[in-house]
Amino acid sequence: MTARLTFRGADESDTSTLAGLYDGAARWMLERGIDQWKPGDKDERHFRRLITSGVEEVWLAHEGDEVVGAFEIWWDDEAAWGVRAPVAGYVHRLMVRRGARPGTGRALLARAERRIADAGRELSRLDCVSANPRLRAYYEGAGYAVVGDLAGKVAADGSTYGVTLLEKRLSGAPRGAS
Secondary structure: OOOOOEEEEOOHHHHHHHHHHHHHHHHHHHHOOOOOOOOOOOOHHHHHHHHHHOOOEEEEEEEOOEEEEEEEEEOOOHHHHOOOOOOEEEEEEEEEOOOOOOOHHHHHHHHHHHHHHHOOOOEEEEEEEOOOHHHHHHHHHOOOEEEEEEEEEEOOOOOEEEEEEEEEEOOOOOOOOO
């Protein structure tokens, strides 16, 4: 990717932008027959809650003055991974604006990994819907390894779905027990 992206932590004034990114990504998936995200499922309240929690982080990527993507970093994810030692950061909602330059998603993922390593964590973890082999291949191509499956992850609405659990050891991060 030749464009230079800049990153900043999101604040409450960004919730509309984040909800729009989510809805755009959700519509793109639905247009391609990918049953994963639904427009409206993550609204401004969702992003406001994360931003003000002081626990999770939400990041925006800019190319010039334009927002081209975002991601969340959680410092635990018991719903998918169970109770674990604090050795990982968990990437959620990697979102790229439609029409962004090719490679933007990988640049966002690399920045998330760098933030996790800077926090002293040695692993980046994420999950993807089991029914989306294309997304699994994307993450494997970025250096993630499949470490398990969870058949019954519970969604916010109480429904369940299957996810594939992936992780990547981060270079430059301290080594410890995982």
